[in-house]
Amino acid sequence: MPLYRNQWRQMLIEDLLFIRFLDDMERKWVEVFNVLSAGLYPVFYSKSKRYTLRSYASKFTLQGEDLFFEDKKAVKSREEARALFEEFHIAPNGKHLGIGKSRRALCAKYYWFGMTRDIDKWVPECDKCKTRPLALAPIKDNQIVGIGSGSTIVHVIKRLAERVRKENLNVFCVPTSFQTRLLIQDIGLMVIDLNRHLEIDVAIDGADEVDSELNLIKGGCGCLTQEKIVASCAKSFIVIADYRKDSSALGEQWKKGIPVEVIPMAYVPVSRAIQSQFGGSADLRMAVSKAGPVVTDNGNFLLDWRFDQEHNWSAVNTTIKMMPGVVDTGLFINLAERVYFGMEDGTVKIRDKNML
Numbered sequence: 001m002p003l004y005r006n007q008w009r010q011m012l013i014e015d016l017l018f019i020r021f022l023d024d025m026e027r028k029w030v031e032v033f034n035v036l037s038a039g040l041y042p043v044f045y046s047k048s049k050r051y052t053l054r055s056y057a058s059k060f061t062l063q064g065e066d067l068f069f070e071d072k073k074a075v076k077s078r079e080e081a082r083a084l085f086e087e088f089h090i091a092p093n094g095k096h097l098g099i100g101k102s103r104r105a106l107c108a109k110y111y112w113f114g115m116t117r118d119i120d121k122w123v124p125e126c127d128k129c130k131t132r133p134l135a136l137a138p139i140k141d142n143q144i145v146g147i148g149s150g151s152t153i154v155h156v157i158k159r160l161a162e163r164v165r166k167e168n169l170n171v172f173c174v175p176t177s178f179q180t181r182l183l184i185q186d187i188g189l190m191v192i193d194l195n196r197h198l199e200i201d202v203a204i205d206g207a208d209e210v211d212s213e214l215n216l217i218k219g220g221c222g223c224l225t226q227e228k229i230v231a232s233c234a235k236s237f238i239v240i241a242d243y244r245k246d247s248s249a250l251g252e253q254w255k256k257g258i259p260v261e262v263i264p265m266a267y268v269p270v271s272r273a274i275q276s277q278f279g280g281s282a283d284l285r286m287a288v289s290k291a292g293p294v295v296t297d298n299g300n301f302l303l304d305w306r307f308d309q310e311h312n313w314s315a316v317n318t319t320i321k322m323m324p325g326v327v328d329t330g331l332f333i334n335l336a337e338r339v340y341f342g343m344e345d346g347t348v349k350i351r352d353k354n355m356l
């Protein structure tokens with residue numbers, strides 16, 4: 001269909017004033033609608049971008065003013081998506097659904113670009129879900145508590161601060177990373193040093209994966225050495241994780257490999273040694289918002305070892321630790337005493353060493 005000058009101008013204005021200011025999901029809807037209803041493409045699109053848009057649009061059908069992705073209604077606006085989420089996240093019995101169930105309920109009827117990412121983000125932001133109390137029963141007055149790192153631990157710190165305030169507890173926290181130190185300080189909890197308090201009553205941490213024998217992979221967020229030191233100085237080491245980290249064997253859920261902290265000059269020899277002894281690939285972890293590799297709180301590099309078979313993890317851990325230049329590994333063998341899994345339906349599952 002030839003385009004006349006006015007049409008081009010109109011499209012350009014629409015592109016500049018409208019489509020470009022929509023967020024990704026809304027823009028995709030408008031673009032697919034324009035392609036299917038009038039064969040129109042954004043004027044600034046190159047040939048290859050038009051091709052990509054055309055194949056994406058071919059998955060939709062137009063019914064009147066509505067778009068359907070297979071038999072699911074394609075949601076047009078962010079407000080509509082948010083309203084549908086609120087409706088589906090809360091079951092008819094008033095129960096708040098977890099990420100998986102909220103996804104399944106919404107994805108059965110609706111579609112929008114980036115919907116799983118949105119649901120994964122909105123569920124933990126829900127006021128009720130985020131204040132669901134975490135199991136922190138082991139902590140008592142005058143205890144020294146090791147505090148791990150990562151995103152799960154943020155909720156632990158908040159809950160601990162709440163208990164300290166409400167129950168007027170004296171709790172002394174040993175952080176395992178710079179992130180945790182700041183969080184503890186900001187929330188008003190007491191920070192103490194491991195040098196002065198050798199014995200920790202209880203250490204609490206997250207994990208990337210937990211196997212059926214309570215072996216853990218840790219270090220996905222770049223912290224492992226200080227976490228292992230603190231866990232090993234604790235009378236009991238408790239892990240809090242969600243159901244997606246629960247597996248029967250390591251590697252079943254966590255696909256990013258076992259982190260190994262190495263001093264910078266040793267990363268190539270250590271990587272080669274791991275690969276030649278155990279197979280798989282051990283790659284230097286690169287930073288996302290910085291050029292070059294991730295640098296740990298201890299000034300070291302991280303290798304992520306993607307293994308391709310099951311191993312005796314205790315033996316592997318010992319062998320890797322003996323390699324010159326290795327600071328520590330993200331394998332936490334025989335350290336955790338109990339793991340609390342937050343399940344999809346809001347319940348808590350406990351795996352305890354004494355019950356294995």
Ligand SMILES: O=C[C@H](O)[C@H](O)[C@H](O)COP(=O)(O)O
Pocket residue numbers: 148149150151152153205206207208217218219220221222223224227
């Ligand atoms: O490197 C970070 C720590 O080992 C974390 O405990 C682990 O990566 C789990 O983090 P998150 O709670 O963010 O899943």
